[in-house]
Amino acid sequence: MTPSFNPRRACASAFRLATALGCGVALSALLLAVGPVAAQGPAKARAPAEPIITGGKPQRLIVNPTEDPSRGFAVTWRMEAGAGKGLVEYAEATPGPAFEDAVSTVMATSEVVQYAPRNGAPVSATAHSAVIDGLKPETLYVYRVGDGRTFSAWRQVRTAASTAKPFTFLYFGDVQNEVESHGSRVMRMARRLAPDAALALYAGDLINRSDADREWAEWFDMAPDLHAELLTLPSPGNHEYGPPVEGRQALAPQWRQQFTLPRNGPAGVEALSETVYQVDYQGVRFLSLDADAMSDHPELAEATLTWLQARLADNPNAWTVVFLHYPIYSTAKGRDNPELRAALEPVLQRYGVDLVLQGHDHTYARGRKGGPVYVVSVAGPKQYPAGQDDWASRKATGVQLFQAISVDGGELTYKAYTATGALYDAFRLSKPARGKPARLIDLAPKSDELNLRRAP
Ligand SMILES: [Fe+2]
Ligand SMILES: [Fe+2]
Structure with missing residues (x-):
């Protein structure tokens, strides 16, 4: 496809480099x-x-x-x-x-x-x-x-090992609201229960209002040790995008100013720079997708799909994790994303993606559909009622969660913990050989003592 030119995004990019007169949120930026x-x-x-x-x-x-x-x-x-x-x-x-x-x-x-x-x-x-x-x-x-x-x-x-080696990474769904007061205890519990984690993934909606700089300050204050010592891999949500300007959503300028991420997304598509990217870490390929950009702009969806297929087709890693904000399978009523699913699901299945980590629905669900295991999770206090989660084998609402996911050779072990440190969900993927389908062993606690299902 022809790389798109987006004046709004070009403005956001120019914000980093030069005076950005005319940008809604930027007064000026001086290199x-x-x-x-x-x-x-x-x-x-x-x-x-x-x-x-x-x-x-x-x-x-x-x-x-x-x-x-x-x-x-x-x-x-x-x-x-x-x-x-x-x-x-x-x-x-x-x-x-x-x-x-x-x-x-x-x-x-x-x-x-x-x-x-x-x-x-x-x-x-x-x-x-x-x-x-x-x-x-x-x-x-x-x-x-x-x-x-x-x-x-x-x-x-x-620094990472240069070859596959066991490690643990953290995954957080939306923090978004009351970030420091409610989000920080989840971060502290994650540090306590997974002190050796090397990476922290965020599946979007880190904050609530894209241009509220004080919310960004809260996001950094909620986990200063974690941010400064674990490699952070954020993927943007819709709340990192501001209101439409000239028909385009604008990524918060803080995103590219506060994070320094690999610029290995779709070549020449500045709109996806540092929101779509790849990191290989000790035998796992991590791929961040910009769900909001894909959903709003067909040309960005096309660029993303072309890039994603190339990265999946040429992948020497034993494991592949895709993380993005909008769920392929939703959990909350009225929040289905059929177009995103139609575009992405065949690619995720064809290339054997193992795990898809998502946010947005402010509930918890985990289920497997045709190969990948899909997870929707929420780390912050805003919780939605469930109701569209028949695909899920484990689900919850009214609970703040984080995940510690460990990879060791042909085994990937997933554990979801509540803010109080209780194990809520767990499973293991076991792969006989690279490229072969993984077998799922369900390790979720048998009794649902937390009584989380269908909580109001
Ligand atoms: Fe969202
Ligand atoms: Fe959200």
Whole structure:
């Protein structure tokens, strides 16, 4: 297909790079002349930094995967407006502070950003983004961010192994509402019950109002340790998109300013940049789809399907996980997505996708249809009544959940826990060989002691 040109999205993109006059939410954005990201090798980084304007403490610190997470990771953060350059210091972790003698530095790409929310005061800040590359696989690194004088605490991130190896990842459905007050306990419980998790997937609707910067602040405040030390893979929901402008939904500018995600989605389709992407991690291919863009724009759906088929056809990994916001099979009345299902389901089945992780319906359901296991889940407090979930073998409403999913060779073990730490659902997929259909072993607790079915 011909890559689409979307003036609204081009505007959102230009927001990162230059003055964006005419954008509804953006007043202006000024790229600071710090040049491209560049590793600077082991340095005498302990030398006093040059004096520069400081902008308070680093905020909204997060690590995202690069295309090859065995060789690096991406770091994004924000400083108060008026801050100068941004830099990341990193080194192989040591048991004590000895790593400080071997610190390398990477300069961030930086931009001053301003928002005019529909409600609330204008916001101004400096957004920083850096990619750390050339690292050793399966190695624990320390890193910190700052402006040369003010730094975050040292954080630790482990690079992936370069081959298949057991690991655990987290999956969260919509958090969306009362993000810090209600969402954060789910995050803390996830950290407690899966302390070794390496990744955290979000299936959209991270926040409620796309342009409410204070909601984005809450999202970062709900789990600062998790964001700064687990590689985060977010997929956008409809609540990350603002009201239509010139007939197009606009992705919240915060998305591309606050996350640094692989730019390996459909080539040349800027509208899907950093919302559609692929990450291979220790034998699992993760594919994020932009469900809202697919549903609203046929040309973006076509571009996504072409890309998805290519990524599934050429896939050396034993396991494949697709995550997107709108469910292929819905759980709540009046929320069916027949066009999305018609477009995606044949592709997911044909190429043997194992697991499809979704959100949007503010209920829980898990079922298998023709190959893939489909899950709808919700991490936040907003809950809808169920009623259209006959496809599901396990379902709930009125409960906040998270998932810890472990992969070990030919076995994938899925566990869904409530905010109180109770195991609500579990199953195992067992594959005799790569490319063969997986056998599902149901491990869900037999008695539904939580009495979650059809709760009001
Ligand atoms: Fe949604
Ligand atoms: Fe939602």
